[in-house]
Amino acid sequence: MSPAERQRPVVVIGGGIHGLGTAFHLARLGFTNVRVLDAGYFQSGASGRNGTLVRGGFSSEAWTRLFAFSNRRWIELSRLLGENVMYTRRGYLIVSQSEKTQRLIEAAVPLHRDCGLRSEILELADVKRLAPALDTRTVRSVVNLADGGTAPHHAAMKGFLKAAQRLGVRVEYGKPVTAIEQDSRRATAVVAGGERIAAEILLLAAGAQSPRVAALAGLELPAYPQRIEAMALEPVRPILRPAIALPDRLCYLHQTARGEIVGGAEVAETPQETLATDLPVLGATARVYAEMFPAFARLRILRHWAGMLLATPDWGPLLGLHPDLENLWVTTGWSYGIAGAAGTTELMAESIARGEAHELIRPFAVDRFRRGQPVAEGAIVLAPAEGH
Ligand SMILES: Cc1cc2nc3c(=O)[nH]c(=O)nc-3n(C[C@H](O)[C@H](O)[C@H](O)COP(=O)(O)OP(=O)(O)OC[C@H]3O[C@@H](n4cnc5c(N)ncnc54)[C@H](O)[C@@H]3O)c2cc1C
Structure with a gap:
């Protein structure tokens, strides 16, 4: 220039x-x-209102190439900025419970590796070791993205x-x-x-x-603007090392360094612009947690908040x-x-x-979209809004 x-x-x-x-x-x-x-x-x-989860691997090539690049930059960001951004490479599990999701995420592993990500299908014993809180009875398979983690916003x-x-x-x-x-x-x-x-x-x-x-x-x-919500459960001893996404339950969560369980489960709702939270979403998240992480059913909810995203088709x-x-x-x-x-x-x-x-x-x-070329991505945890 x-x-x-x-x-x-x-x-x-x-x-x-x-x-x-x-x-x-x-x-x-x-x-x-x-x-x-x-x-x-x-x-x-x-x-300032998110779950802080970071991963590089998805199911489509376009998402994975972009987010894998970004995952690498997260790892180097503190050095580049001269500020500690507290990125923690704790790993990120994508859990499948349906045959469709299993096929999708397992097929993506070679793509992940081609993009330089450490990605592997885990043995059940390793899943239990990494995430003892997860009830694995309905789990079909788990892909571990070892470079994923959390970045406190x-x-x-x-x-x-x-x-x-x-x-x-x-x-x-x-x-x-x-x-x-x-x-x-x-x-x-x-x-x-x-x-x-x-x-x-x-x-x-x-x-x-x-x-x-x-x-x-x-x-x-x-x-269009779309509200999504998250919640934090009271702190407990470390029982969840990696961040986790369960696409079949539209749920994501991790345990913070303080011991809180932070995440959410998405439900389809009419698009609305508000930072108010509501009980149906809280109830849906609590239900998925209690079913998939039975020990969490006994924990108190500390906080529940909403933020606004801009949703694209x-x-x-x-x-x-x-x-x-x-x-x-x-x-x-x-x-x-x-x-x-x-x-x-x-x-x-x-x-x-x-x-x-x-x-x-x-x-x-x-x-x-005008050109009729949307990017199809299936390994995400988001609920399409009603009417969209
Ligand atoms: C509950 C929740 C959980 C999430 N969890 C995750 C997660 O785990 N991992 C992940 O990757 N992402 C997550 N996200 C999504 C992530 O937070 C957003 O995608 C990201 O923060 C968007 O950043 P942004 O800079 O585009 O927008 P924003 O952070 O929303 O910034 C937009 C800014 O524009 C300003 N603005 C608006 N109008 C004007 C105007 N007229 N003039 C000037 N300024 C204006 C606003 O004040 C605002 O500060 C989550 C989001 C929510 C709400």
Whole structure:
């Protein structure tokens, strides 16, 4: 990049993990005028309300190539940022109970390995050793992703924030973007907190609010806001080393360093925008826990909370240039946004610097649904919303 290109004003809309992380990598690549504007407070979005689970292996090639890259970056992130992001490589088990899921995840093991992941089908004795709390009577098979684990979001968010600020990125919370000015097919400025801020490059990273922000430029995104909930059980002695996903029960969980059991089970509900929790979801999670981890039935629920995701028709993120505005880049629609953050933020920054989407993010282009090319991924723990 020439010095003039490096000085172009970049405005990042949204200071969640994707906005902050991409801003950090842009500064690392030499961009000298990067500003992050966020409507809420630090960690008020999904990046402060999640389960913190990280894995690289899925069933599709597009997901696995992107998330395997990101898993590798999680392992190196503390060193890169000069901040401890507390990534713990505790392993990640994908448990199948149906024949369909068994076939899907076992068939994916060679793909995982091809992407550099340590992935293997476990013997039952090893499952019992790694996760003694799991009732294995209905389990057909278990794939262990040894490089998966957990990334406490507060540590990663703080790490990205401090590292970005050290490189000169200006980050402002409590500053919602309320207008996007444009000249024919290019954005020229945003208005935030009454201030007009010129932008030659815009990055939309506003999580569940992204369609509303895109609408400020008269644009549409193929996605809708969706609440999901999680809960924490009281701390107990270590009984669950790896993180676990049970796709057949739409359930995921892990035991934190403090001993709490954190996770959730998804239920299909009408899309709604609220941070209120409700009893049916709590009940569904408690039921799956009690059936699959009988010892948990005796534990008290400490906390139960909700966060907002931006759901896309195939649950994959929306990444790359928006097809209808020349200088609007997009990183949103994240359902596994913590797992994807360490690597995709770097790929987004590289793509912006080169003016061309990196090959690993190309399958997730914003216009893939328009082109009839969604990315089918079956090894995820998400419930499609009613009516979608
Ligand atoms: C309960 C729960 C459990 C989860 N568990 C996991 C998990 O275990 N593993 C995993 O990988 N993922 C998990 N996720 C998903 C993950 O948290 C998200 O995918 C990820 O945090 C999305 O990050 P983001 O930066 O795109 O969005 P966010 O963190 O939501 O950030 C978007 C930001 O945009 C800001 N904003 C909105 N409107 C405007 C505006 N007009 N102007 C400026 N700023 C604006 C918001 O204030 C917000 O801070 C979970 C999510 C939830 C809710």
